[in-house]
Amino acid sequence: MAVLLGYVPTPQGEAAFARALQEAALRSTTLVVINSARTGALVDPALADDAELARLRAAADAAGVLVEIRQPVAEHGSAADELIDASAEEGVDLLVIGLRRRSAVGKFVLGSSAQRVLMEAHTPVLAVKA
Template sequence: MTVLVGYIPSAEGEAALWTGIAESLRRAEPLVVVNASRGRAAAGARLATEGDIDRVARVLADSGVEHEVRLLLGVAGDAARELVDLAASLPASVIVIGLRRRTATGPPTMGATAQRVLLEASCPVLTVTRSPAPLEHLGKGAPAAVEAAGDHSSSSHQPSRADACR
């Protein structure tokens, strides 16, 4: 089984990436990060640049998870179909995607891609919103930091928003 992350270069995409890393470590499964688009012209801000992909690859390498990064351009269908089909073919134990917020205080919104992934995926889908604090602090110590965050045996452990998803 594999953890699959639908990534776009945004705060929500970063939250999905870091949540995917944590899930990969927790489940002891490899991680596949995908950025899919119909093509460069139609992609706009959702298409990861070469710099974005290089940075994601460095973060993943530093995290210690077995990983693969895929940039899918010119997909015949759309990003939702690509994620759902890839999840079935891997197979994926979970798909991780980010949801946007309309305003700082408003509820998360569900775009057409997120809605289709939720409705069509044959595996669980974990949705996340942007983190209120940067997750870069995990950096090179990601495996130890994520494992420590998941250790609930300590009486000093304060539950976090991530704990509510477990």
């Protein structure tokens, strides 16, 4: 069993991390954190740096939760694809994502990765607002 988290170092990502950590502790399971860059990007503000990753590990240790952190660089897909694919892995029971507020026009014009994850994930999804 595992709780899967789509993490970005933003207020929304922090709120999602806190809830995913809580869920993993309640379920006595591993927390798998996916912090993915955009397609082919090696430098991306969505990627957490070493200090940020160390902080996440320390928080998980303090909560008594085993954490696995992955930072894949999507070759042909998106962060949403990474989460959708990972949600199909055996043992993933819950996927947690953070949401940011967007207008209806913004959602229509730009699309919504969160919406794709909500609709296509292979497990239940918990969407958290900051």
